[in-house]
Amino acid sequence: MNNKKKNEGQTDFSYYGLYLLDYLRTNRFEQATDEAFIRERADRAAGTYERAILEGYPAAGAQELAMRTLTEGLRYSKYAILREVVENEFADDVPEAEREPFTRKLLPLVGNVFSIYDL
Incomplete structure (x- = not known):
């Protein structure tokens, strides 16, 4: 139930969007309230995953590249x-x-x- 409240109003985010939202909130990044930022990053991460799969990466490798794209520049808050x-x-x-x-x-x-x- 707590997770439902935590992501209330954000249910239309993709997997990457929800992951990033949680990461930003947990680490108190200023971008946690910037929906456009989250969507743009999530879209880029999904695109990275798709390209990596098409290039022959295994799913785990493609996911690693996507997560790197998703959190680029957000290492420390x-x-x-x-x-x-x-x-x-x-x-x-x-x-x-x-x-x-x-x-x-x-x-x-x-x-x-x-x-x-x-x-």
């Missing part, structure tokens, strides 16, 4: 980086139950730090 820092560097200071809210609260305050790096 600011949220995921900060969450990892909190988990690895402040594990003794921030209890596990408080890490998620702490990370969400801290994220807007560290924007300047991220502005000097190419994510």
Whole structure:
């Protein structure tokens, strides 16, 4: 039931679109609300899969290429980086139950730090 609520209004996305939507939401990427971005990426991934199959790739290889196309340039989100820092560097200071809210609260305050790096 939770998955139904999570993807409510997004049921017309393809497999790749739903996968990308979940990936973007889970990692708190800013593009998670950009339907055009998600559709364009999903279409490109599907096209990559189709071309790879026609070129003789096995299904698993074609899927790997499609997923690479789908998530290109989306390896790190600011949220995921900060969450990892909190988990690895402040594990003794921030209890596990408080890490998620702490990370969400801290994220807007560290924007300047991220502005000097190419994510």
